[in-house]
Amino acid sequence: MKSAVEQLARYKSVHLNPNNIKTHFVGIPMIIWSLFVMLNLIPVNLVVLPEQGISVNVADVFTIGVLIYYVMLHLRLALGMLLFIVPVLYTSNLVAQHQYGLWIAIAVFVLAWVIQLIGHQYEKAKPAFIDDLNQLLIGPFFLMAEIYFMLGFEKELNKQITPLAITKRRELEAARKAAV
Template identity: 65%
Template sequence: MKSAVEQLSTYKSVHLNPNNIRTHFVGVPMIIWSAFLMLGTLRSAWQDYQVSVAMVLTLVVLAYYTMLHVRLAIGLVLFIIPVLYTTEMVVHTEHPMLIALAVFVIGWVIQFVGHQYEKAKPAFMDDLNQLLIGPFFLMAELYFMFGWEKELAAEIKPLARDKRRALEAKLRGK
């Protein structure tokens, strides 16, 4: 498994433009929320409870984030629990899948607008695992804004710049 520094520096390498990062603070939560809503419609009875795929995914993803970086995972717990709660409420409305699809599409449009500022393709196009790193990256960026995890930020930034330079050199060479 790649380390948090490796994962975050790869993601950061195509998220250096502040406007792109701002769009991600809107688009990524929308995509996550809509994905949880879609997965929340897939349910099964377990003892006296209804369990959704979203609930199971929450545990798996939070375990992964915890293995990468415990302190960032704590922030992600504080983000994901309200996402899971609100999507559970919407699952029981009349058209949850329609709502999920609308929010999903809008979230992705916002993401691709952000990458127009960046002039770089989204990280997941080269590595699907980067889809899971998006929320992790945003939590790291939030921590950095608050002045937390300064060592992590100091490790990631130069690696991200080097990866970006290598990517740009590769593109110029084609």
């Protein structure tokens, strides 16, 4: 498994433009939320203990798996992701119970991807997941890292990531020019 530094640097290499990052702060949470609505719509409860008020569905299992992955990458960023995901799980579950929950999720999902693609027009670089599907999981993790950096936390992590990202971006641009 690649380290948090490697994965975040790879992601950041195509997310250096501030306008692109701003669109991602809108688009990625929307994508996550809409996906969780869809996961909540899967009619499978893996554990149901009604007397204790416990029900575990596909969205819950997915969340646990992704959070374990994030913990393996970086504990402090994973804690931030936990704080983000709890309200997402709650609100997406509420919307999934609505008659038009699926249509709401689809509309939000499509709008979010439009926002993401607009961001990459600013960046003039393709999305990171095009070459590595794992980068779909790193996008939210990257945004959490950016929040930490803005708040003055994880300065050492930022010092490791940014130069690597710039180097990777130069390599991508050189490869693109060589291909033309």
